[in-house]
Amino acid sequence: MTPRNGKKSIFDEAMETFQRAADLIGLNPRVRLELGDPDFEHIFYVTIETRDRLVPLTAEEQAEVRDLPPSSVKAADALEPLANGQFVLHRRALLEADIHIRHGVISIPQKGCFRIEKGGPRKFKAYRIQHNQVRGPYKGGIRYHKDVSLDLFKTLAADMTWKTAIAEIPFGGAKGGIKIDPFNYSREEIEHLTLRYIYKFKNFMGPFLDIPAPDVGTNPEIMAYMMRQFTDGEREHHKMRGVVTGKDVRIGGSEGRLKATGQGVVYCIEEWAREHGFTLKGARVIIQGFGNVGSSTAEILHGMGARIVAVNDANGTVHKDGGLDIPALVQHVHQNPDNLRRTVARFPGAATISKQDFWSMDADICIPAALGGEITGDVAERLRVKLVAEGANGPTTRDGDRVLATRKIDVIPDLICNAGGVTVSYYEWLQNQRLEHWTEAEVNQRLEHALKKNYAIIRDIARNRPQRTALHDSRRYCVGKEMDVRTASMVLALKRIEAHYVLEGFSQ
Ligand code: NAD
Numbered sequence: 239m240t241p242r243n244g245k246k247s248i249f250d251e252a253m254e255t256f257q258r259a260a261d262l263i264g265l266n267p268r269v270r271l272e273l274g275d276p277d278f279e280h281i282f283y284v285t286i287e288t289r290d291r292l293v294p295l296t297a298e299e300q301a302e303v304r305d306l307p308p309s310s311v312k313a314a315d316a317l318e319p320l321a322n323g324q325f326v327l328h329r330r331a332l333l334e335a336d337i338h339i340r341h342g343v344i345s346i347p348q349k350g351c352f353r354i355e356k357g358g359p360r361k362f363k364a365y366r367i368q369h370n371q372v373r374g375p376y377k378g379g380i381r382y383h384k385d386v387s388l389d390l391f392k393t394l395a396a397d398m399t400w401k402t403a404i405a406e407i408p409f410g411g412a413k414g415g416i417k418i419d420p421f422n423y424s425r426e427e428i429e430h431l432t433l434r435y436i437y438k439f440k441n442f443m444g445p446f447l448d449i450p451a452p453d454v455g456t457n458p459e460i461m462a463y464m465m466r467q468f469t470d471g472e473r474e475h476h477k478m479r480g481v482v483t484g485k486d487v488r489i490g491g492s493e494g495r496l497k498a499t500g501q502g503v504v505y506c507i508e509e510w511a512r513e514h515g516f517t518l519k520g521a522r523v524i525i526q527g528f529g530n531v532g533s534s535t536a537e538i539l540h541g542m543g544a545r546i547v548a549v550n551d552a553n554g555t556v557h558k559d560g561g562l563d564i565p566a567l568v569q570h571v572h573q574n575p576d577n578l579r580r581t582v583a584r585f586p587g588a589a590t591i592s593k594q595d596f597w598s599m600d601a602d603i604c605i606p607a608a609l610g611g612e613i614t615g616d617v618a619e620r621l622r623v624k625l626v627a628e629g630a631n632g633p634t635t636r637d638g639d640r641v642l643a644t645r646k647i648d649v650i651p652d653l654i655c656n657a658g659g660v661t662v663s664y665y666e667w668l669q670n671q672r673l674e675h676w677t678e679a680e681v682n683q684r685l686e687h688a689l690k691k692n693y694a695i696i697r698d699i700a701r702n703r704p705q706r707t708a709l710h711d712s713r714r715y716c717v718g719k720e721m722d723v724r725t726a727s728m729v730l731a732l733k734r735i736e737a738h739y740v741l742e743g744f745s746q
Pocket of ligand 1: 454456528530531532550552553581610631656657659
């Protein structure tokens with residue numbers, strides 16, 4: 239699909255790697271057609287009732303209500319702060335309150351003057367794209383974000399098909415979510431939205447059909463709502479725990495899942511470092527994104543003695559030349575209830591820099607762990623690092639890739655670099671099927687073996703170096719010529735997927 243402005247869609251651009259790898263291995267033409275588009279594109283709508291809001295007045299408006307007597311709201315949790323400066327007004331606000339409202343305006347001591355805006359029904363666009371299930375149930379994250387689209391979810395769903403094949407786990411690929419800025423809604427509204435999403439999608443998902451997981455804007459709490467809604471009223475609900483992964487460990491989640499993507503990024507970086515005789519202790523690292531992936535990667539690398547010298551997120555960039563105090567930064571972002579946007583901005587003990595300066599920071603390793611399309615050709619020109627380890631999905635554009643290659647900056651492609659999350663999701667699913675609970679050490683040992691083995695195969699494909707070692711066997715996958723690592727990872731995925739079609743045949 240080519241949009242009207244002539245620019246390629248994200249999906250078409252991403253599929254260029256697929257086409258290139260398919261040409262290289264002479265992919266079966268029918269398999270090529272099967273994989274070229276998703277199996278199913280579900281687009282649907284979910285509605286919720288939103289609560290009333292307190293919307294801050296402008297300075298000018300405030301001046302007009304200077305004589306409005308203040309109201310006292312005694313129920314401590316009656317006003318729920320949102321990241322956009324508004325408050326959600328829960329009904330318990332009226333309990334024992336002393337309220338003065340004039341023309342819909344209320345003054346709350348220590349908070350300011352607000353217009354009361356009535357809540358009501360709201361509608362949101364929801365998606366679930368199921369790309370392929372030849373190797374197992376559809377598998378992929380759920381994203382709650384304001385900038386999502388069919389084009390983006392098609393790309394991310396296909397990425398999951400490639401990634402599960404590369405990680406050698408018996409799943410296919412899917413992705414979905416809701417077009418919403420979750421920071422502007424209360425916990426209760428997000429819960430209702432999630433329940434409604436699953437209510438509508440229930441017939442198309444299941445532990446052996448389609449298994450969601452967390453992604454940008456979602457978390458273990460949201461996975462718990464999903465599991466509850468899916469299993470609601472089912473007597474044997476314990477058998478259905480595997481319907482979502484990334485759950486809290488106390489309700490069937492796996493040890494190590496929360497940090498698994500970051501841990502996987504670090505295992506790949508360790509392998510790159512070992513090959514290049516590079517020591518991670520004292521290495522300078524810059525990280526974009528300090529959510530699940532970025533903060534876990536930072537914590538693990540910091541624990542290994544690396545220095546995280548700058549972190550950029552959606553709301554700011556912090557920098558400290560000697561290395562940021564990562565435990566304190568995690569505390570500032572994830573454990574401070576006043577930090578509603580969960581941002582690194584305003585972290586004490588660090589300088590604030592611009593996003594431009596972040597990309598040009600002198601460092602050894604750059605870890606994009608935010609959204610896609612961030613490392614453009616321009617950014618790639620500016621980078622002063624030896625390695626880009628892709629924690630995020632699709633962080634590097636085609637132009638970016640070309641510039642990195644010309645500048646001889648190494649890349650660990652997303653398909654292997656961030657596969658730790660889905661790999662441990664598979665371990666979680668296995669534990670759910672068997673009603674088992676593994677230790678974190680056991681999980682990480684399996685994860686390390688799986689990622690290092692498959693990353694070794696990808697490097698061999700890239701260098702056309704077929705070999706068998708104690709760790710891996712790449713003889714089946716090398717194609718007789720060298721290629722870049724991104725194409726090599728796709729070759730590995732396609733060879734594994736093609737085997738299913740060729741050996742099992744097609745159902746007519
Ligand atoms: P998250 O919601 O926990 O965190 C996202 C982070 O990105 C936040 O720090 C946010 O501020 C930052 N961000 C958002 N927009 C930005 C912008 N324009 N510029 C700079 N920073 C921005 O999400 P996450 O789960 O950590 O996912 C991050 C990336 O990793 C995504 O690309 C996701 O698809 C990918 N990924 C996640 C997992 C997982 O297990 N969570 C697994 C594989 C890949």
